[in-house]
Amino acid sequence: MSVRIWSKIIVFVVVIGMLAGVGAQAQFSNVDDAPLSAMTVPQGQLIQPAELAGMLKTSGTERPVVFQVGSFVMFQQAHIPNAGFAGPGSQANGAILLKKLAAPLQKSQLIVIYCGCCPWGRCPNIGPAYKELRDLGFTNVKALYLPNNFGDDWAVKGYPVERGE
Amino acid sequence: MRMIRVLVLLGCAITFMPRGGMTQPTSNLVERPAPQFVRGDLDGRQIDLKEFRGKVVLLNFWATWCAPCQIELPRFESWQKRYGAKGLQVVAVSMDDGEAPVRRTVRRLHLAFPVVMGDAKLGEAYGGVLGLPITFLIDRNGVVVTKLKGETDLEQLESRVKALVAR
Numbered sequence: 001m002s003v004r005i006w007s008k009i010i011v012f013v014v015v016i017g018m019l020a021g022v023g024a025q026a027q028f029s030n031v032d033d034a035p036l037s038a039m040t041v042p043q044g045q046l047i048q049p050a051e052l053a054g055m056l057k058t059s060g061t062e063r064p065v066v067f068q069v070g071s072f073v074m075f076q077q078a079h080i081p082n083a084g085f086a087g088p089g090s091q092a093n094g095a096i097l098l099k100k101l102a103a104p105l106q107k108s109q110l111i112v113i114y115c116g117c118c119p120w121g122r123c124p125n126i127g128p129a130y131k132e133l134r135d136l137g138f139t140n141v142k143a144l145y146l147p148n149n150f151g152d153d154w155a156v157k158g159y160p161v162e163r164g165e
Numbered sequence: 166m167r168m169i170r171v172l173v174l175l176g177c178a179i180t181f182m183p184r185g186g187m188t189q190p191t192s193n194l195v196e197r198p199a200p201q202f203v204r205g206d207l208d209g210r211q212i213d214l215k216e217f218r219g220k221v222v223l224l225n226f227w228a229t230w231c232a233p234c235q236i237e238l239p240r241f242e243s244w245q246k247r248y249g250a251k252g253l254q255v256v257a258v259s260m261d262d263g264e265a266p267v268r269r270t271v272r273r274l275h276l277a278f279p280v281v282m283g284d285a286k287l288g289e290a291y292g293g294v295l296g297l298p299i300t301f302l303i304d305r306n307g308v309v310v311t312k313l314k315g316e317t318d319l320e321q322l323e324s325r326v327k328a329l330v331a332r
Contacts, residue, residue, distance in 0.1 A: 071228060072262045076285035077293055088262075090230055118297055119315060122232040148315060149296020163285075 035090035036127030038120050038143070045130070046145040047112055053159045055112075056081065064142070065105060069094060069129035070115035074150065078161040080114065085165070089115070089129030098132055110140045116150025193292045195312055199224070199303045200290040204258075204281035207268060212256060212279045215307065220254045221329040222303040226283060227257055229266040231297040233316040238274050240319050244326060245278045251330040252305065258283040260294055304329055 055064055066082065068075050069089040079085070084101050087094030102111065111133060115125040126143050133141045146153040155161050194200075199222070203213045214222070225241060227234035238257065245255045255278040259267045264282060271280055288294035291301070292312075302311040302325060311325055 071230075071260060073260045073283060073285055073288065074295060077288045078295055088230060116296060117228070118231050118233065122316075124230050124232065151293055151295025152314070155293065155295055 035124040036131055038115075038123040038126035040127045041130045041143045045142050047142040048145055049154055049157065049159055052080075052112055052144055056160065062110075064110040064112045066112045066114065067098065067101060067129070068115065069098065069113050069125045070117045070150075074117060076164060078150070078155050078163055080154070081160050081162045083114075083162075086113070086129065089113070089125035089127070089132065094125070095128065095132050098129055099136065102133060102136060102138065105138070107137045108139055110142065111138055112142050112144055114144035114146060114150070114154075116144075116146040116154065118149065120145065120147050193312060194301070194309045197309055198307055199301065199309050202287055202290065204287075206279040206281050207264065207271060208279075210279065212281050214256070217254045217256070217303075218307050219305050220252045221248075221305060221326065222301075223253065223255045223326060224301040224303060225255065225257045226260055226288070226291070226294045226297060226299040228260045228297055229270045230261075234298045235270075235274070237298055237300075237317060237319065238270075238276060240323075242274065242276050242278065244323065248326060248330050253326060253330050254278070256281070258287065260288065260297060302326065302329060305332070 052064070052066075055062060056066075066080050066084070067086040068079050068083045069086050071088055072085060075083075075085045085097075086101050087097040089095070089098065105111065113126065113129050113133070115123050115129075117123060117125065120126075130141060130143055144154075199214060201214050203211060206212050214224075223241060223244070225234075225237065227238065241255045241257070244253060257276070257278060257280045259280060260283045261267050267280065267282065270276075283294070291299070296314065298315070298317070300311075300313045300317060300322070301309050302322075304310050310329065313322065
């Protein structure tokens with residue numbers, strides 16, 4: 001097959017991939033209003049539930065600071081022990097609260113953010129919260145990869161949770 | 166040429182990678198009486214679930230920031246119009262933290278069925294609402310017959326609704 005045909009195939013596949021990737025923004029009439037998709041978080045900055053669960057058992061500098069960047073109603077039902085409620089990353093009040101919580105931390109502190117409100121590609125909160133922390137100068141930010149939601153990918157699997165505020 | 170093949174495979178992997186959230190019927194609460202609740206809806210009406218006994222209830226947990234929910238809600242509104250006379254009652258529970266965005270969305274989507282505000286207590290009563298959307302189908306006897314989590318296959322769900330209202 002010629003290089004030209006291969007090039008056309010690549011362009012086609014990439015365009016389809018991009019169209020599929022903007023699914024999280026589908027409900028917004030104006031693309032400029034749509035929050036950043038969780039798909040914008042670099043692959044290397046994702047952390048898997050089992051890895052985070054292991055890190056929560058450590059102490060000192062290895063233990064990450066965890067922020068939930070989703071809704072308070074969900075946080076009240078169940079959240080990762082000692083996680084701070086930082087508010088929905090896609091909303092202005094969430095960005096303000098996240099900034100406030102992160103202010104006392106060192107820029108090199110390992111921070112793990114998570115939401116789990118919706119399937120990963122549909123989550124409106126992770127992308128903006130990740131960008132906010134990076135823009136504030138934090139260099140060690142990771143996002144907990146929850147493909148379906150917090151219930152199925154964390155709580156149901158037996159990882160530790162706390163209730164209430 | 167080898168590099169091109171790698172790029173094509175990478176593109177395919179990105180395009181067709183599973184994005185999660187497929188319909189996952191679960192046994193939780195299924196075949197059990199639906200947990201009762203009484204809540205005021207956005208119009209100030211008291212919504213008492215047990216008053217819908219004798220009807221098929223589609224109980225949907227949603228939020229304004231949940232993208233799949235925005236797709237489902239207009240469909241539920243159309244089902245309410247189509248199957249309401251046959252005994253379907255849609256009730257939506259918003260898991261938003263405040264009412265203002267909920268009112269805006271209800272207006273934007275022209276939702277006429279009751280919408281109530283949820284909280285952690287109601288979420289826990291329904292087995293924990295730790296991801297959206299979640300939809301329950303409750304039969305005319307008040308028993309949960311289906312629980313669907315994540316992005317729902319709406320054709321499949323409509324078939325279940327039709328079967329239930331036909332009983």
